Amino acid sequence: MQSLNVLTASAMQQFRTSIGRPMFRFCVLVQPIIFGLLLGMMYLEKSDMDFTLYAVFGSGLSTFWASICFSSASDIHRERWYGTLETIYAAPAGFKWIVLGKIIGNSIWGFLSICISFSVVTLVFQKQIVISNYLWLGIGLILMTLSLIAIGYLFAALFTLSRNARVLMNFMEYPVYILCGILFPIEQLPELLRYLAYGFSPTWAVKIIRYAVWGGTWNEVSPYIGGLMILTLGYLLISVIMFERIDAKCRVDATLEVY
Amino acid sequence: MDSFKRLIRKATLSYKGLFAVMSVQQYLMVNLGSPLMQMLCFTLIARYVYGTVDISHWFIGNALVLTYFNAIFGVGVQLTQEKNSGTLKLLVASPSSGVGIFLPRAMLHIFDGLLTVLFGLVIGSLIFDFYLPISSWPAFLLILLVASFSAMAFGLIISCLGLLTRDLNLVLNIASMAMLGLTGANFPLDRMPVWLQPIGQLMPLTRSIEASRSLYSGALLSDLSGILLGEFILGIVLMAIGVVMFSIMTRVAVKLGVLEMF
Numbered sequence: 001m002q003s004l005n006v007l008t009a010s011a012m013q014q015f016r017t018s019i020g021r022p023m024f025r026f027c028v029l030v031q032p033i034i035f036g037l038l039l040g041m042m043y044l045e046k047s048d049m050d051f052t053l054y055a056v057f058g059s060g061l062s063t064f065w066a067s068i069c070f071s072s073a074s075d076i077h078r079e080r081w082y083g084t085l086e087t088i089y090a091a092p093a094g095f096k097w098i099v100l101g102k103i104i105g106n107s108i109w110g111f112l113s114i115c116i117s118f119s120v121v122t123l124v125f126q127k128q129i130v131i132s133n134y135l136w137l138g139i140g141l142i143l144m145t146l147s148l149i150a151i152g153y154l155f156a157a158l159f160t161l162s163r164n165a166r167v168l169m170n171f172m173e174y175p176v177y178i179l180c181g182i183l184f185p186i187e188q189l190p191e192l193l194r195y196l197a198y199g200f201s202p203t204w205a206v207k208i209i210r211y212a213v214w215g216g217t218w219n220e221v222s223p224y225i226g227g228l229m230i231l232t233l234g235y236l237l238i239s240v241i242m243f244e245r246i247d248a249k250c251r252v253d254a255t256l257e258v259y
Numbered sequence: 260m261d262s263f264k265r266l267i268r269k270a271t272l273s274y275k276g277l278f279a280v281m282s283v284q285q286y287l288m289v290n291l292g293s294p295l296m297q298m299l300c301f302t303l304i305a306r307y308v309y310g311t312v313d314i315s316h317w318f319i320g321n322a323l324v325l326t327y328f329n330a331i332f333g334v335g336v337q338l339t340q341e342k343n344s345g346t347l348k349l350l351v352a353s354p355s356s357g358v359g360i361f362l363p364r365a366m367l368h369i370f371d372g373l374l375t376v377l378f379g380l381v382i383g384s385l386i387f388d389f390y391l392p393i394s395s396w397p398a399f400l401l402i403l404l405v406a407s408f409s410a411m412a413f414g415l416i417i418s419c420l421g422l423l424t425r426d427l428n429l430v431l432n433i434a435s436m437a438m439l440g441l442t443g444a445n446f447p448l449d450r451m452p453v454w455l456q457p458i459g460q461l462m463p464l465t466r467s468i469e470a471s472r473s474l475y476s477g478a479l480l481s482d483l484s485g486i487l488l489g490e491f492i493l494g495i496v497l498m499a500i501g502v503v504m505f506s507i508m509t510r511v512a513v514k515l516g517v518l519e520m521f
Binding site: 022031034039042045046054167168171173174177183184189 | 293303426428433436440445446450
C-alpha cells in the first residue's frame with residue numbers, strides 16, 4: 001500500500017512538473033501537431049486507412065515515443081544534473097517506485113499527445129478516419145501505453161549509470177520509427193530488419209492498431225496481443241533485475257553522481 | 260592575412276567549444292547518426308507514400324535538408340552557449356563587428372553540414388541506388404555549398420532568438436520541423452494551404468532542393484543559375500537580418516541591464 005502511495009505521489013508530481021520543461025512541452029504539445037500536419041500532407045493522397053494508421057495514429061505514436069526518449073529515458077540524468085539523484089536514491093520510499101511513478105506521470109502526457117494529433121489531423125485534413133474495430137484499438141492503445149511505460153522504466157535503469165544518456169536519447173528517436181513501422185509498414189524494410197523489429201514492442205502495438213483500422217478477427221489479432229504482453233513483461237523483468245544490479249554497483253563503485 | 264588567420268582561429272575555437280566535450284562516439288552519433296536516421300526514415304515514408312520506383316527525387320530533398328542539423332543545433336545554439344558560459348558580455352564588449360562575431364561561428368558548420376549531406380548521399384547510393392553522373396558533381400557541390408550557407412544564415416537568426424527566450428529547445432525544434440515541412444523536401448509545396456506557400460518560398464533550402472532535383476533530372480548548371488543566385492541572396496539577407504537583430508538586441512539588453520538574464 002505504501003508503495004502504491006509513493007507511485008501515485010511520484011506520478012502526480014512528475015505530471016505537474018515535467019510539462020514545465022520546454023523540450024517536454026514541445027514533445028507532447030507541439031510535435032504532435034507539427035508531425036501530424038507533416039505526415040498528413042505526405043499521406044494526403046493515400047487511402048483513408050493508410051491515412052488513419054500512419055498520419056493520425058503514426059504521428060501520435062511517434063510523439064509518444066519521443067516523449068519517452070526525451071523524458072522517461074533522461075529523467076535519471078536530469079536528477080543527476082540537479083544534484084537530487086542521491087536524495088531520491090536513498091529515500092526510504094524506494095528508488096524503483098519513485099522512478100516508475102515518474103515514468104507513469106510522463107506517459108499520461110505521452111498518451112495525451114496521441115489525442116492532440118488525432119484531433120488536429122482529423123480537423124485540418126477532413127479525411128475520413130477509418131476504425132473498423134474499436135475493441136482492438138482500445139486494447140492496442142492500452143497495451144502500447146503499458147509497454148512504453150515498461151520501456152521507459154528499462155531505459156531509466158540502463159541510463160542510471162550511463163554518461164551517454166543525453167546523446168543516446170537524441171539518437172533513439174528515429175531508429176524506432178523506422179524499425180517498428182510506426183510511420184510506414186515494416187514490409188518496406190529488408191527481411192532481416194523485420195525480424196529484428198519484432199524484438200521491440202511498438203512493432204506489435206502498431207500491428208494491433210493496424211487490425212483496428214483494417215479490421216481483423218480474434219485469431220488474427222491475438223498473437224500480437226500475446227506477443228506484446230510477453231515483451232512488456234520481459235522488459236519489466238529485465239528492468240527489475242537491472243535496478244537490483246545497479247543498486248549493488250552504486251554502493252560498490254560510488255559513482256552514482258559522477259559524470 | 261592576419262585577419263584571415265584570426266577568422267580561422269575563431270571558427271575553430273567556436274566549433275571546438277561546441278563539440279570538444281563529446282567523445283568521438285558521441286560526436287558521430289550527434290553529427291551523423293541522428294541526421295542520417297532522419298533522412299532514412301523520411302525517404303522510406305516517401306517511398307511508401309509516393310510509390311515511385313526511383314525514390315531519388317525525395318531522397319535528394321531529405322539529404323539536402325540535413326544541413327539544418329548544423330544550422331539549427333550547431334549555429335543556432337551559439338549565442339545561448341555564450342550566455343550560459345558567462346562569455347556573452349565579453350563578446351558584446353569586444354571591438355568585433357556583428358559580421359566578425361557571426362561569420363566564424365557559421366563557417367565550419369557550413370563545411371560540416373556539407374560533409375553530413377555527402378555522407379548521406381553515400382548511404383543513399385548504397386540503400387536507394389541513388390546515382391548522379393560524375394559530370395554533375397561539381398554543379399551539385401556548388402548547390403550544396405550555397406544550401407549550407409543559406410541554412411547557416413538561418414541558424415544565426417535562430418541564435419539571436421535564443422537570447423530572447425529561455426525555451427531555446429522549443430525554438431530549435433520548431434525551426435527544424437519547419438525546415439522538414441516547408442522546404443518541399445517531403446511533399447510538393449502546392450499541397451500546402453495558399454497562405455503558407457509564400458513562407459515555404461522564403462525558407463532556406465527550398466530553392467536548393469529544387470535546383471538539385473532539376474540537376475538530377477538533367478538540367479544544366481546554367482539553367483539553375485537564377486535559382487542558385489536566389490538562394491545565395493536569401494542567405495546574405497538572412498545573415499544581414501541576424502547581424503542587425505544581434506546589434507539591436509544587445510544594445511537594448513545593455514541599456515536595460517538584462518544581457519545575461521535567464
